Amino acid sequence: MADVLSVGVNLEAFAQAISAIQALRSSVSRVFDCLKDGMRNKETLEGREKAFIAHFQDNLQSVNRDLNELERLSNLVGKPSENHPLHNSGLLSLDPVQDKTPLYSQLLQAYKWSNKLQYHAGLASGLLNQQSLKRSANQMGVSAKRRPKAQPTTLVLPPQYVDDVISRIDRMFPEMSIHLSRPNGTSAMLLVTLGKVLKVIVVMRSLFIDRTIVKGYNENVYTEDGKLDIWSKSNYQVFQKVTDHATTALLHYQLPQMPDVVVRSFMTWLRSYIKLFQAPCQRCGKFLQDGLPPTWRDFRTLEAFHDTCRQ
Amino acid sequence: MGVTCVSQMPVAEGKSVQQTVELLTRKLEMLGAEKQGTFCVDCETYHTAASTLGSQGQAGKLMYVMHNSEYPLSCFALFENGPCLIADTNFDVLMVKLKGFFQSAKASKIETRGTRYQYCDFLVKVGTVTMGPSARGISVEVEYGPCVIASDCWSLLLEFLQSFLGSHTPGAPAVFGNRHDAVYGPADTMVQYMELFNKIRKQQQVPVAGIR
Numbered sequence: 001m002a003d004v005l006s007v008g009v010n011l012e013a014f015a016q017a018i019s020a021i022q023a024l025r026s027s028v029s030r031v032f033d034c035l036k037d038g039m040r041n042k043e044t045l046e047g048r049e050k051a052f053i054a055h056f057q058d059n060l061q062s063v064n065r066d067l068n069e070l071e072r073l074s075n076l077v078g079k080p081s082e083n084h085p086l087h088n089s090g091l092l093s094l095d096p097v098q099d100k101t102p103l104y105s106q107l108l109q110a111y112k113w114s115n116k117l118q119y120h121a122g123l124a125s126g127l128l129n130q131q132s133l134k135r136s137a138n139q140m141g142v143s144a145k146r147r148p149k150a151q152p153t154t155l156v157l158p159p160q161y162v163d164d165v166i167s168r169i170d171r172m173f174p175e176m177s178i179h180l181s182r183p184n185g186t187s188a189m190l191l192v193t194l195g196k197v198l199k200v201i202v203v204m205r206s207l208f209i210d211r212t213i214v215k216g217y218n219e220n221v222y223t224e225d226g227k228l229d230i231w232s233k234s235n236y237q238v239f240q241k242v243t244d245h246a247t248t249a250l251l252h253y254q255l256p257q258m259p260d261v262v263v264r265s266f267m268t269w270l271r272s273y274i275k276l277f278q279a280p281c282q283r284c285g286k287f288l289q290d291g292l293p294p295t296w297r298d299f300r301t302l303e304a305f306h307d308t309c310r311q
Numbered sequence: 312m313g314v315t316c317v318s319q320m321p322v323a324e325g326k327s328v329q330q331t332v333e334l335l336t337r338k339l340e341m342l343g344a345e346k347q348g349t350f351c352v353d354c355e356t357y358h359t360a361a362s363t364l365g366s367q368g369q370a371g372k373l374m375y376v377m378h379n380s381e382y383p384l385s386c387f388a389l390f391e392n393g394p395c396l397i398a399d400t401n402f403d404v405l406m407v408k409l410k411g412f413f414q415s416a417k418a419s420k421i422e423t424r425g426t427r428y429q430y431c432d433f434l435v436k437v438g439t440v441t442m443g444p445s446a447r448g449i450s451v452e453v454e455y456g457p458c459v460i461a462s463d464c465w466s467l468l469l470e471f472l473q474s475f476l477g478s479h480t481p482g483a484p485a486v487f488g489n490r491h492d493a494v495y496g497p498a499d500t501m502v503q504y505m506e507l508f509n510k511i512r513k514q515q516q517v518p519v520a521g522i523r
Contacts, residue, residue, distance in 0.1 A: 196460050196494060216457045218312065218494075236432045236457040277457075277464035287467040288474075291343075291431025 013076040020073050024066040031059040157206045157259075159186050165207060165260045166190065169267050176271055181228070189228055191221060192267070195274045198239060200246070201230055207259035209250050209266060214242040241295040241307065242273065252299050272302040279304040313432075313456035314464050314495045316472065317503035318481035319510065320437075320449040328439055328446040335437050335449070336426060338475045344430035350438065351380045352450075353422035354508050357406070357413040374413060375505050376406060379497070387501045391509075395498040418443060421508045423450045432456045433471060440511050448511045451476065452500070459494045461487040 034055055039048040092104040163180065166188070170178040179191040190202040196217050203211040215221055215234040223229045234240050253265045280287050281294040282303045294304040323331045340346075357374040377387040378400075386402040389395045398405075406413060425438030434454040440447045453472060458464040465483055472480045485506070486499045 196492070197458075197463070216459075218459050238432050238457045277455075277460075277467050280466075287470045291433060291471075293467055 010077050013073055017070065017073040017077055020066060020070040024063065024070055027059065027062040027066050031056070031063060034059050159188070162188055162204070162207055165263060169264055172264075173267065173271050175274055176267070183227055189230070191228060192270065193217070194271065197274055197276050198242070200270060201228055203230055207263060209263065212243065212246045212250065214239045214246055238276070238292050238295060241292060242276070245296055245307075246270065249299065269297060269299060269302065272297045272304075275304070281306045281309050283309040312459075312495070312497055313434075313454050314458050314461045314468065315452060315454040315500045315503070316468055316481070316484055316487075317450060317452045317500065317507055318472075318476075318484075319507055320451050320476065320479055322449065328449060332425065332437055332439055332449055335451070335475070336428070339428050339430070339435060339437070342430060342475055344428040344433075344435060347427045347429045349380075349425065350427045350436045351378075351422060351424045352438070352504050353378050353420065354505060356416040356419035358416055360410075360412050360414050373416075375508075376403070377501050377504065379501065379504075382497055385497070387498065389498075389501060389505055391505070395502060397498060421447075421512065423504075425450075440508070442512070448514070450504075450507055452504075454500075460492065461495050461499075462491060 034052075039052045089107060092107060095101060095104065159182070166178055166180050170176070175195045177193045179193075181189050181191070183189060187206075188204045190200075190204065192200040192202060194200065198217055199215050199219070199221050201213045201215070201221060202209055211230065213230060213233065216236050216239055219234060219236075219239075221229055233243065249266055249269050253262045253269070255262050276295070277293055279294060281289070282305055284306065286306075287293055289306040289308065292306070294306045294309070296305045296307050296310045297303070298305065298310070320331065320335065322328055323334065326334070354375050354377045357376060359372055359374070372390055372393070375389045375391075377389065379385070379387070384400060386398050386400050387395060388398065388402065396402075406415075421440065421442045423438035423440045425436060428435040428437070432455060434452075434456065436450075436452040436454075438450045438452070440450050451472075453468060455464050455468055455471075458467075465487060469480065469483075484503050486502050
């Protein structure tokens with residue numbers, strides 16, 4: 001209401017300002033009329049020039065006067081919408097024909113909505129930062145500019161150290177054989193054969209596991225040119241499902257400061273698949289559900305569950 | 312190639328072989344299995360020729376030469392309880408040349424034909440066993456592709472078999488017990504088919520009412 005009142009106080013000034021604008025416009029058009037008409041109706045050339053200049057000057061002065069008047073009035077009018085929270089758009093509320101142009105209410109709705117969105121996005125970003133899925137250390141606070149310099153130290157481990165960690169894990173589990181190769185530079189690729197149950201291709205970056213693919217024991221894991229095939233998935237639904245779960249496990253086991261522990265925990269978890277076809281589901285007690293055996297292994301207890309039976 | 316179990320499904324009482332097969336396939340389709348073409352397994356019996364038998368009067372061994380549409384380029388030659396030879400299909404021509412040693416038993420050809428179904432990682436083949444012109448029985452083959460060790464997935468296979476065979480679920484095939492930890496191979500399947508065919512042949516000798 002205060003806005004409306006303050007506008008009301010200035011209405012007088014508004015009316016005067018509008019008439020001042022009208023005056024200014026007519027005086028300006030008089031100037032152009034005078035220029036258009038040019039010099040005429042005088043006998044001598046000098047008389048014509050004099051009369052024209054005098055007339056032109058008069059006109060210009062009246063323009064000047066009107067302009068000054070308008071400036072004075074505009075100071076009186078002030079800026080009525082300044083203290084409105086929506087600034088100039090708040091003036092839309094003055095539109096009397098609400099039914100035909102409901103712009104103002106729509107604007108308010110959009111404003112509220114975008115406010116809420118911003119609030120929720122802020123909350124979500126806070127939560128997501130707590131549960132970060134970035135698996136290497138020192139990445140959170142590093143600005144984009146400095147990132148190339150501040151490489152996490154865990155990413156530049158010497159290949160010898162990686163070899164040691166892997167061979168130690170290999171010795172830890174007798175039913176699991178790990179074959180390490182480096183076909184593309186320093187990044188290691190592991191071919192893990194688990195009993196006579198399955199084969200897993202593990203793509204590493206230093207000691208971080210980047211990608212795993214699980215295939216059947218009797219499936220081909222090499223491409224035609226003899227390299228490990230890290231792209232194609234298994235032909236069997238059960239191993240496609242296990243691949244999905246293994247990817248989940250990669251994100252679950254994370255300890256940026258001790259990457260060797262992560263690899264060891266992952267391999268321990270993977271080893272529980274030795275009984276993929278022999279262990280019934282711990283919840284429903286059955287072997288099959290929709291044609292699949294219990295493909296999920298609990299991260300802590302390593303118990304077997306169907307994908308839909310786990311909590 | 313995964314672990315496979317071949318078994319015989321008895322003909323339902325008061326039904327023909329064809330009707331029982333239809334009943335079975337309808338059950339499979341209701342389970343969600345998808346039809347994937349047809350299959351055929353055939354078997355021919357050969358006697359050891361009398362001229363090659365030793366003077367001690369030992370009985371001639373029977374040899375079975377089999378084909379499986381799942382392995383279209385191979386031919387399987389088996390002795391009962393004996394070795395199984397996997398050869399190229401040219402082996403059939405060789406058998407003709409070996410007429411002096413092995414003679415084909417007359418009207419011994421037995422085969423099973425039917426539809427192939429896929430359900431998840433299971434491959435199910437329901438076939439009608441025919442000998443000459445008449446249907447003699449029903450064969451049910453279930454293969455579980457992802458697993459290669461028979462003893463590992465037998466309980467799982469059993470659960471699947473129970474889901475559509477009900478009370479006619481078979482026991483573990485004899486080949487499963489033979490080699491505990493060995494990788495299952497195509498020859499093991501052929502041995503099971505050979506045993507099934509022999510069983511059905513014997514049934515035929517004692518005429519059973521209600522088969523046809």
